[in-house]
Amino acid sequence: MHFSFEIEKKAGGSRARAGVFGTPHGQIKTPVFMPVGTQATVKAMTSRQVLETGAQIILGNTYHLYLRPGHELIREAGGLHKFMDWHKPILTDSGGFQVFSLSELRKLSEEGAAFQSHLDGSRHLFTPESVVLVQEALGTDVMMVLDECTPYPADLAYTKNSMERTHRWAERARRAWKNGRQALFGIVQGGMYPALRKQSAQAVSEMGFTGNAIGGLSVGEPKSVMYEMLDAVVDILPEEKPRYLMGVGSMDCLVEGVHRGIDMFDCVLQTRVARNGTALTRTGRLVVRNAQYARDFRPIEEGCDCYACTHHTRAYIRHLLKADEILGATLLSIHNTRATIRLMEEMRGHIAAGTFSEFRDAFWRAYKG
Amino acid sequence: MHFSFEIEKKAGGSRARAGVFGTPHGQIKTPVFMPVGTQATVKAMTSRQVLETGAQIILGNTYHLYLRPGHELIREAGGLHKFMDWHKPILTDSGGFQVFSLSELRKLSEEGAAFQSHLDGSRHLFTPESVVLVQEALGTDVMMVLDECTPYPADLAYTKNSMERTHRWAERARRAWKNGRQALFGIVQGGMYPALRKQSAQAVSEMGFTGNAIGGLSVGEPKSVMYEMLDAVVDILPEEKPRYLMGVGSMDCLVEGVHRGIDMFDCVLQTRVARNGTALTRTGRLVVRNAQYARDFRPIEEGCDCYACTHHTRAYIRHLLKADEILGATLLSIHNTRATIRLMEEMRGHIAAGTFSEFRDAFWRAYKG
Numbered sequence: 001m002h003f004s005f006e007i008e009k010k011a012g013g014s015r016a017r018a019g020v021f022g023t024p025h026g027q028i029k030t031p032v033f034m035p036v037g038t039q040a041t042v043k044a045m046t047s048r049q050v051l052e053t054g055a056q057i058i059l060g061n062t063y064h065l066y067l068r069p070g071h072e073l074i075r076e077a078g079g080l081h082k083f084m085d086w087h088k089p090i091l092t093d094s095g096g097f098q099v100f101s102l103s104e105l106r107k108l109s110e111e112g113a114a115f116q117s118h119l120d121g122s123r124h125l126f127t128p129e130s131v132v133l134v135q136e137a138l139g140t141d142v143m144m145v146l147d148e149c150t151p152y153p154a155d156l157a158y159t160k161n162s163m164e165r166t167h168r169w170a171e172r173a174r175r176a177w178k179n180g181r182q183a184l185f186g187i188v189q190g191g192m193y194p195a196l197r198k199q200s201a202q203a204v205s206e207m208g209f210t211g212n213a214i215g216g217l218s219v220g221e222p223k224s225v226m227y228e229m230l231d232a233v234v235d236i237l238p239e240e241k242p243r244y245l246m247g248v249g250s251m252d253c254l255v256e257g258v259h260r261g262i263d264m265f266d267c268v269l270q271t272r273v274a275r276n277g278t279a280l281t282r283t284g285r286l287v288v289r290n291a292q293y294a295r296d297f298r299p300i301e302e303g304c305d306c307y308a309c310t311h312h313t314r315a316y317i318r319h320l321l322k323a324d325e326i327l328g329a330t331l332l333s334i335h336n337t338r339a340t341i342r343l344m345e346e347m348r349g350h351i352a353a354g355t356f357s358e359f360r361d362a363f364w365r366a367y368k369g
Numbered sequence: 370m371h372f373s374f375e376i377e378k379k380a381g382g383s384r385a386r387a388g389v390f391g392t393p394h395g396q397i398k399t400p401v402f403m404p405v406g407t408q409a410t411v412k413a414m415t416s417r418q419v420l421e422t423g424a425q426i427i428l429g430n431t432y433h434l435y436l437r438p439g440h441e442l443i444r445e446a447g448g449l450h451k452f453m454d455w456h457k458p459i460l461t462d463s464g465g466f467q468v469f470s471l472s473e474l475r476k477l478s479e480e481g482a483a484f485q486s487h488l489d490g491s492r493h494l495f496t497p498e499s500v501v502l503v504q505e506a507l508g509t510d511v512m513m514v515l516d517e518c519t520p521y522p523a524d525l526a527y528t529k530n531s532m533e534r535t536h537r538w539a540e541r542a543r544r545a546w547k548n549g550r551q552a553l554f555g556i557v558q559g560g561m562y563p564a565l566r567k568q569s570a571q572a573v574s575e576m577g578f579t580g581n582a583i584g585g586l587s588v589g590e591p592k593s594v595m596y597e598m599l600d601a602v603v604d605i606l607p608e609e610k611p612r613y614l615m616g617v618g619s620m621d622c623l624v625e626g627v628h629r630g631i632d633m634f635d636c637v638l639q640t641r642v643a644r645n646g647t648a649l650t651r652t653g654r655l656v657v658r659n660a661q662y663a664r665d666f667r668p669i670e671e672g673c674d675c676y677a678c679t680h681h682t683r684a685y686i687r688h689l690l691k692a693d694e695i696l697g698a699t700l701l702s703i704h705n706t707r708a709t710i711r712l713m714e715e716m717r718g719h720i721a722a723g724t725f726s727e728f729r730d731a732f733w734r735a736y737k738g
Contacts, residue, residue: 040688044695046676069663069688077666077684085680294438297446307415311454315446319409319438326413326695 003183003210005242011356015234015261018351021211021242023141024181025081025089028056030242030263031351033249033344034091035270035337039064040074040084042337043271044329047085052307053338054345057089057141059266062134063098067117067124071137079139091142091266094131094173094187097149097215097247108148110165128172136179144213145173147187152219159191167203174207183210185244191216192225194232201236211242211264218248227256234261251280251343255363258347259356270340274332277321280339284368286314288332293318306338307331372552372579374611380725384603384630387720390580390611392510393550394450394458397425399611399632400720402618402713403460404639404706408433409443409453411706412640413698416454421676422707423714426458426510428635431503432467436486436493440506448508460511460635463500463542463556466518466584466616477517479534497541505548513582514542516556521588528560536572543576552579554613560585561594563601570605580611580633587617596625603630620649620712624732627716628725639709643701646690649708653737655683657701662687675707676700 004022011017019030035042035050038061042050050058060080065071077083080090096113099106103115112127128146135143147166150159166189177184186204190196204212214233217226230245237243242263248254249267257265270280277289281301286293288300299309300317308317308331320328350359373391380386388399404411404419407430411419419427429449434440446452449459465482468475472484481496497515504512516535519528535558546553555573559565573581583602586595599614606612611632617623618636626634639649646658650670655662657669668678669686677686677700689697719728 039692039694040685041694041696044699046696046699047680048676064692068692069684073664073684073688076664077682083682083685085685295442295445307417311416313446313452315438315442316409316452316454319442319452323408323433323437325408325410326698327410327415329695330413330415330699 002181005211005240007240009352011351012354013357014259014360016258016347016351016356017261017263018348019242019263021263023089023183025087025141026056028089029348031258031344031347032056032264033254033340034059034264034266036061036266036268037084037086038268039068040080042333044275044326044333045271045337049307049330049334050086050337051088053334054341055088055337057091058086060090060092060138060140061095061098062092062131062138063095063102065092065138066095066134067119071134075137075139081139089141092135092138092140092144093246094135094144094146095126096147099126100149100151108165110168112146112169113148128169129176132173132176132184136182140182142183142185142210143177144185145170145187145209147189147215149219150189150191150216152192152221154191156193156196159193159196163189163191163196163200167200170204170207174209185209185211185213187213187215187246188233188237189216190229192221192229194228197229197232198236201233205236205238209241211244212237213244213246214262215246217245218253223253223256226253227260230257230260230262249340251282251340251363252367252369254340254343255347255360259360270336271333274336275329277328277332279332280336282339282343282363283366288314288317289321290318300332300335301339304335304339304342306335308335371550374580374609376609378721380720381723382726383628383729385627385716385720385725386630386632387717388611388632390632392458392552394456394510395425397458398717400627400713400716401425401633402623402709403428403633403635405430405635405637406453406455407637408437409449411702413644413695413702414706418676418699418703419455419706420457422703423710424457424706426460427455429459429461429507429509430464430467431461431500431507432464432471434461434507435464435503436488440503444506444508450508458510461504461507461509461513462615463504463513463515464495465516468495469518469520477534479537481515481538482517497538498545501542501545501553505551509551511552511554511580512546513554514539514556514578516558516584518588519558519560519585521561521590523560525562525565528562528565532558532560532565532569536569539573539576543578554578554580554582556582556584556615557602557606558585559598561590561598563597566598566601567605570602574605574607578610580613581606582613582615583631584615586614587622592622592625595622596629599626599629599631618709620651620709620732621736621738623709623712624716624729628729639705640702643705644698646697646701648701649705651708651712651732652735657683657686658690659687669701669704670708673704673708674711675704677704
């Protein structure tokens with residue numbers, strides 16, 4: 001078997017669990033945060049810098065890589081790992097989300113999602129089968145099925161139809177999946193309707209994917225609604241397979257997601273807010289660009305072991321941001337990624353030590369949002 | 370003595386020499402190329418990445434740092450070394466060149482250079498004395514005197530008047546220089562007039578600076594004219610002090626400068642062309658952005674030991690450039706800086722081995738420009 005998932009320890013008073021997800025490019029200790037490398041690069045960082053943040057797996061975007069440089073070019077390069085010099089596991093999404101958020105003039109049909117490229121207007125069709133083939137060309141460890149990320153808000157009828165098509169697409173993707181060296185994850189949809197979410201979790205679980213993802217959350221709904229949706233599905237998703245909450249990565253949501261039994265997370269937040277001059281810390285956001293930090297010679301976050309915090313001050317990073325220097329984005333991307341991964345590492349340690357609930361309480365006492 | 374300069378070896382059939390320039394932040398093996406860190410960062414690189422290129426000394430820009438974040442803030446931070454986490458030597462220019470190339474509404478008088486900030490239009494005056502004070506606040510190892518970088522072309526009368534004022538300013542700077550832990554270099558001007566250049570070299574040499582720089586070259590004149598100006602002054606500048614050719618750093622000019630007895634160089638070329646998608650190599654420029662490299666899975670330069678060449682392909686870096694990813698600029702900046710420093714290291718080795726002339730001949734056979 002190229003893939004395995006073992007639960008080492010479950011937390012008391014919580015659904016949180018510490019596991020190990022085995023893949024052809026190595027083992028991943030869960031719960032895990034996956035930095036996003038949309039275009040074959042985690043933005044503003046070298047792959048060595050990403051490795052130094054403690055990242056165990058990164059995410060690539062099928063939609064972007066398919067359009068540029070093209071999956072066939074990446075296949076020629078020896079696959080995405082070699083192309084971008086990242087030799088630990090990689091997960092690729094199916095491109096579904098980007099078709100809905102980035103492309104022009106998309107048109108959904110039973111066959112798939114037709115769209116025009118946001119780069120040059122060229123016309124393309126993603127089908128459940130074609131996105132498996134694209135991800136096979138990329139050679140990534142974990143592939144995702146094509147789904148429709150239901151818009152928010154959406155009425156019950158739309159959400160139900162969308163979910164049912166997503167299930168039919170998932171089944172087609174599963175049948176197209178031939179390569180045992182690449183895992184395939186299904187995706188639960190169902191909008192903000194607990195009954196649909198449960199139905200979706202049941203349907204996707206029964207298809208027998210390597211792992212199960214929860215999509216269509218963090219799309220504008222209140223966090224309490226997101227947590228409600230997680231509570232609705234987690235117990236239906238098989239215990240013995242990894243659970244992945246897509247596109248969610250703020251520190252509070254990570255703590256609550258782990259508490260609810262999620263094993264994997266990804267988010268662009270870390271690198272996106274970095275480029276806007278904002279640091280993520282255990283107490284909330286620090287807008288390093290602000291004038292109040294001009295003469296603040298402390299690190300971004302006391303106690304942080306990242307390259308930025310062990311070498312540079314808020315005053316220096318603020319100067320870089322004000323002067324539009326690339327290094328400002330790089331240093332904040334390093335900090336935000338490492339700070340997030342450090343949170344995951346600590347949560348895993350507390351699950352193993354049986355102190356996760358106390359950790360979660362302490363987190364919420366410190367966190368100001 | 371905080372500063373020393375020893376010549377270890379002179380090349381045969383050439384003015385090239387291998388030396389060691391001792392400073393409070395360590396020894397510099399010359400000839401040396403100094404990467405430019407205009408705004409307290411060598412653009413797109415961390416200080417660790419700069420260190421890994423083999424850089425022994427970097428350059429900071431007094432004009433930029435004075436305006437933003439301000440030299441007093443950098444003094445409070447513990448000096449420029451600490452502010453930017455660079456613990457090897459730093460040289461700062463006097464700001465003269467930037468006043469002429471960047472600022473608005475500059476007005477020269479005997480007193481100094483009045484100008485308006487290119488950032489916010491605020492009014493400032495640089496005098497020979499004030500720029501020494503600013504550089505003392507920055508705490509750099511090597512300070513430069515305020516000079517006028519004579520425009521090109523300029524007639525004899527303008528050039529002579531400008532040069533003579535530069536000499537008077539140099540003398541005032543020398544008198545303002547109190548701190549033995551910071552070296553001060555004079556600057557030879559004289560436009561494209563060999564007689565003025567000789568006169569300037571004589572005058573500046575007699576003032577007794579720690580080292581002597583040649584300014585006002587590579588400002589638009591043909592390279593043959595630049596070499597003629599170097600030939601005019603080098604033998605007048607004291608043998609036992611470092612000679613610094615300001616703002617020059619293309620590979621061909623480095624070889625010819627070293628051949629003419631220059632010990633120190635700086636240039637923005639390496640990082641500037643990197644951000645435009647161009648690599649510097651021993652055979653000339655490689656426009657990595659070009660379509661011909663889309664499927665070229667070789668490193669930028671065969672045999673290069675830089676991080677980019679040992680980890681990535683032309684195809685990958687081209688993809689990053691086309692996708693406007695910051696990492697493309699970072700990787701090319703690393704390559705261009707390392708490739709230039711490797712050239713300097715090789716030249717030093719050939720001077721020591723007595724084979725510099727053969728190296729120079731071989732360089733010119735390979736170099737296509």
